[in-house]
Amino acid sequence: MWLLSTDRAELHYFARNFDATGGYAILSHTWNGNEQTFQEIRAIGELCHQCRTNPRDFVHPKIRNCCKLAEKRGYRWVWIDSCCIDKTSSSELSEAINSMFRWYKEAEVCFAYLADVSYDPLLQLLSPGPGPSVTPADRTQPALWSAFRKSRWHARGWTLQELIAPDCLIFLSVEWRPLGNRAALATLLEEITRVPSGVLTGENKPTEYSVSCRMSWASMRRTTRVEDEAYCLMGLFGVRMPTNYGEGKQAFIRLQYEIMQHDSDISLFAFGYRVKQDHDLTFKPQEEVDHYWKYLMADTPRQLNHGFDYVPDLGTKAKQQYPPSPPFETETAPFGDIELPSVAVTSYGIQIRLPVYEDDELGITIAVILCRDRQRNFGLFLTRDSQGKDPKRPRYFTCCVFTKPGADSARYVARMADLGDDLYHLTFNGKPVTASWRTIYIVPTASDLHSGSLTTPDLIINCNPKSRFRIPRWLIARFTTLHFEVNQVENTEELQAIQFFRDGKARIFLSLGICAIRSSSLKSPPLWAKVDVLMADARPRKFTHDCSSDHIDSESWATRSKVFWGSRKDRGVQLSLSPSARKPYNSFVIHLELLGHTFVDMLREDGLPALFPPLKELERKASVPVPHDLVPSFRSRTPSKCPINLLSAQRIVTVFLSVREMVTGFIYGISFAHSSQKIRISYWE
Incomplete structure (x- = not known):
């Protein structure tokens, strides 16, 4: 690894990090787009060597101040990710990313520099030592609940391992003054980050928590590159894999495969909407599930936002142990034979052995995954894959379609089922769940050719040369960057419908068509366009339109732009139509803008407030220097x-x-x- 000398900010290479006598300090920070690189630091060092000056006086203030602080505390060496990795070397970059958790773990001290937090003595009250102690009233002070709580540092993907790995972590203000150490601020940090205080004080190890729980710590964090959602978690799960920037969401899929091979904990698959024990629900097991939850594996940590305990790993901490403590009798086991779930990767899908329950009356199949939350046990809905060609190896998707009373014809999708609080007497909808051990196959993720959630989804509307509408690729890419699933759900001569879906935010349907009612009486049938902005768990059964308001030659479309709001008026979409420069020349290019405080907050949280510019801005001709x-x-x-x-x-x-x-x-x-x-x-x- 490369280390900076704290007295001169010069780079020195060490084949082993413990070769740096006296150890090293390490910096945790968020990048601001103006970071100095490995090459810049070396260039400054070479020039200053010729000038016989100290390079530390001419490096970026963040690097200079970090070196000075580390030197003041007695450390000769410091590691800073922005300038201690030669990112022009793919092999060195990959090695650094795979080693980073260990480098932070083996540092003598980690300085967490919060560039958006000013010094506040109230946080010092939480640090151990002489002086007044913090009171409950102090915890409600703005200093504790505003700047420090809202710091960008808590929301970035890479800083999760930097929070957990070091033995000693000291938070620093923008003025480089200590705000407190991790152990003293553990309770507050747990509220902010979800990471249990026991992990932050060193009393518990991260591996004592399920895969699902550890994933939930990362679910609210963001990374600039999609691949880093996976790479920043490798150390937390103790796995290594080559980095490949450009693979997009496939990086997180690879991470899950690596976790499966290192850990038998299947709480990795515990995510998605949970159905409570409700007798009024009507299940539709024969209906095809049109939702990315249908696949066994998640395509982003954001989907794993709720931590489940994995019962076999709880041991004596579990209210009901499984496997039961010996001596035990097979007759008293909840699923007949006493086994543990096992997982294997095959070309036919994920082979998984676990207890399975089939309800012939409801027509549903549930896999018991031995996961608990708040003393409730949960199972995974399964839907038979009609494309599975091997009758001796049943293959399934996850999820099941259901309807609610009084919800007209709306369809909903559930992934998990509440099976009650007694592991040895599971129930669902008032009926006992008699599950038995079976080996089944589950489709792990969408194939490259049929995925609706890939970074580059296929839309038929753009491939048909006769289509009167086209959606620009750059616009689609911006939606997928925001983790929207984009897919075409209708494609006929009279109707084309595109779905934009993001879990927990909204389900947007863009409907474009030719009016069938008036098409027979006109040589050039009128076109219509509309947007339905729905809650994430709802969807229309039919795509209809109002001739008086949705036809693009109507008065409401006079400006070629129209705003469509959801029922709550907190989220909306502005649909604009521009003449296309391609044939047919009477076609239109689609432009969408997200409106309303829900979408505005979403864009701000993702650090992309200007992702959807107004149409006028796109049409403005800017001179290029x-x-x-x-x-x-x-x-x-x-x-x-x-x-x-x-x-x-x-x-x-x-x-x-x-x-x-x-x-x-x-x-x-x-x-x-x-x-x-x-x-x-x-x-x-």
Whole structure:
């Protein structure tokens, strides 16, 4: 690993991290887009070596202040992720990502720098030592519940392992003043991050908690790159895998496969809507499930936002142990034989052995996954896969369609079933659940060709040259970036319907069509367009339209733009139509904007407030500046060349100007040559 010397901020390589005598400090922080890189730090070091100056005086203030703080505390070395990894080397980057949890664990101290939190003495009251102690009233003070609680540091994916791994973690304000240590702030941090205080104080290990619980700690966190949702969790689950930026959500799928091979805990599959014991529900087991919950594996940690305990791993902590403590009799076991669930990856699906219950009256199948929450046991709904070709190896999807009384024809999807509070006498809807051990296969995830939740979903509307509507690829990509599932649910000559779905937020249906009522009487039948903004668990049974308001030649469409609101008026979609430059020339390009405080808050939480620009902004013709590749320079006798990126130019000039009077001789000229985002600096004495 590369470490910075705290006295000079120079990079030194150590084949083993313990070769750094005296140990090292480590920095945890959030990036602001202006971080100095490995190459920049080396370039500054080389220039300052020639100028006989201290590079630490010319590096970024964050790096300089971290070095000074670590030096003050007696450490000769410090590791900072932004500049201690050569990211131009894919092998070095992959090694660093796989080793990062261990590097934070083996650091002597971790400084968590909160750039958006000012120093507050109230947080110091929570730290051990002499002086007044914190009171319940202090916990309600704005300082405890505003800036520190809302810090961006708590919401980033990479900082989860940086919170958990180190033995000693000290929070620092924007002024680099201590706010308190992790152990002293454990109760407050548990409220903010969901990570149990016992883990933060070191009394408990992360591995004492189920896979589901650990996933829930990460479910509210965000990463800039989709792949990092998986990579930042490898250390927390003790797995290693090659990094491959560009694979998108497949990274999280790979992570789950690795977890399966290292841990028998099947709480990994415990997520999705839970049905309580309700006699009034009507199940539709023969209906095909059109929902990403139908697959065994999640495609993002956000889906695993509720932590379930895995009963076999609880041991004596469980209210009802399973397996039961010996001596035991098979006759008293809840599922006949006493076994533990097992999982294997096959080309036919995930082979899983677990207790399965079939209710012929309701027509439902439930797999008992031995997961509990608040002393309630839960199972997983199964729906037979009609495409499974091997009759001796039954294959299933998860989930089941059901209806509610008084909900007209609305269909809902449930993934998990509440089986009561007695593991040895499970029930569902008032009937005993008599499950027995079986080996079944479950479809793990959507195939590359049929996935509606891939980063690049296929939409027939864009492939048909006769289509009168087109949805730009960049717009689709922005929805999938927000973890919306995008798929086409209707495709006929008269109707095309696109679904945009995000769990917990909304289900949006974009309906585009040709009016069948008036098409026979007109040579050019009228087009219509509308949007239905529904709650996440609802969906329309039919896609209809109102001729008086939905036809695009009606008065309501005079501006070629229209806003559609959901029933609660807290979320809406503005649909705009622009003339297409492609054939047929009488077709339209779709543009969508998300409105309402629910969507605005969602965009802000994801750090993408301007993801859906207004149509006028897209149509505005902005002049593109022509870059000046060369700046006049002086003739050079013996130029010194340092390859650095464009952002470094001003910083290096600052170094020269600051040290010119300290150099033997004078600098008579500095020239720059800019080409392909690289800068060549030539200087003379």
